Amino acid sequence: MTLRTRVGLAGGVVVLVALAIASAVVYSTVRADLRGNLDDSLAQTASQSPTIAAQLKQKIADTGHAMPIESPVVVGSTLVQFVTAPVTRGSNRAFVAVTELDVAVARGVADAYFQDVTHDGVDYRLHTALVPNSRGTLIRVARPLTDGADVLTALAALLVSLTLIGGLVAALAARLAARRVLRPVRVLTDAVEHVTATRDLRARVDLTGHDEIGRLGRSFAAMMTALDASVHAQRRLVADASHELRTPLTSLTTNLELLAEDDGLRDPEAPAQVRSAIAQVGELRTLVNDLIDLARYGEGTARAEDTRLDLVTGRVIAKAAARVGGPRFESALSPCLVHVDPDAIERAVGNLVDNAVKWSPPGGRVLVTVADGEFAITDEGPGIPPADVPFVFDRFYRSAQARSLPGSGLGLAIVRRVVETHGGTVAAEPLDRGVRMRLRLPVVRD
Structure with missing residues (x-):
């Protein structure tokens, strides 16, 4: 209706x-x-x-x-x-x-x-x-x-007739009047539906009234303008960053490959170190490419297939646990099938694990669980200040205590983008000691 x-x-x-x-x-x-x-x-x-x-x-x-x-x-x-x-x-x-x-x-x-x-x-x-x-x-x-x-009978019949006819006439008159009164609402609704269907943030609403609906229309137009500018700025930032990073990364890779040749270095350990550096550069290149892909997730570029979230998590934990000096991992991974892009989800899970490792004290414990479409990881680090909780998944956001540590502020933002692209949710839960990060994805039912 x-x-x-x-x-x-x-x-x-x-x-x-x-x-x-x-x-x-x-x-x-x-x-x-x-x-x-x-x-x-x-x-x-x-x-x-x-x-x-x-x-x-x-x-x-x-x-x-x-x-x-x-x-x-x-x-x-x-x-x-x-x-x-x-x-x-x-x-x-x-x-x-x-x-x-x-x-x-x-x-x-x-x-x-x-x-x-x-x-x-x-x-x-x-x-x-x-x-x-x-x-x-x-x-x-x-x-x-x-x-x-x-x-009295005649009067009752007359009053009933007048009441019903009056109500019907009033309903018709109100419906006709509502067409004109609600025109601004219809215009605003059409604009919102157009933006939802086309993702075209350039849609504008022409409402010039001075009432509440007119104010709403002007506020909506201002919001769309700001949002369009913000999206374009973010896309330009990703494009510029990828362009600026690809050139030095390519040069670095070329130089390291030359150094990896037999006659490139006289130190017997040099080739192994160089190969390790090449592998790290490859990871950086992958991260840049993933950022470019994540900027286009809303356009349906994700490759989705049935994936075992518990197995993906197990692989990520195995890699993290192999690092020297890392925390002690405990896990409870129940079989869980989700329909996702496996590479993107592995990146998201890896980012959460890396975040827990970064903040865990030496010899600390990291608990990882997977059950019913939810991945949760709990560390014993210093935790998250309450004021920072609403912003931890924002792009480029870094708390005051994290600014002195390595990182770009993109890790948790990538997690949220990947999970929300697949119809899931992410959350951070401060604890008395440490923090618990959760991501939830729709489960594929048998």
């Missing part, structure tokens, strides 16, 4: 609820007015009790029928009954049984009152009062409650 539709529905619901409340108030007011008019009519009829009694007696005399005056009779649309003295509880059952309250009214100790009663399956509004100057005779006048039911 689109935001425009949701706004329309929300507007319709708000109006619908408001109309429903107003309709309920109107219906209750009209119902109370009808009940009040009915009570006034009954009270007015009761006030004419002497005249009604005289007319009933005259009618009995004219017709010659011996109809007791206590029998209820219809006068117009009103049912009238006289209860002659002495009034006793439960007497005069021709209509509604007399109650203790009726006896009290007949004795003059209680006021006239109204009540809802049912007689012969019909609901009545009944008014009971004392006939003036009658020495205890009651008049009871009643009208069916259905007299105003037709009006």
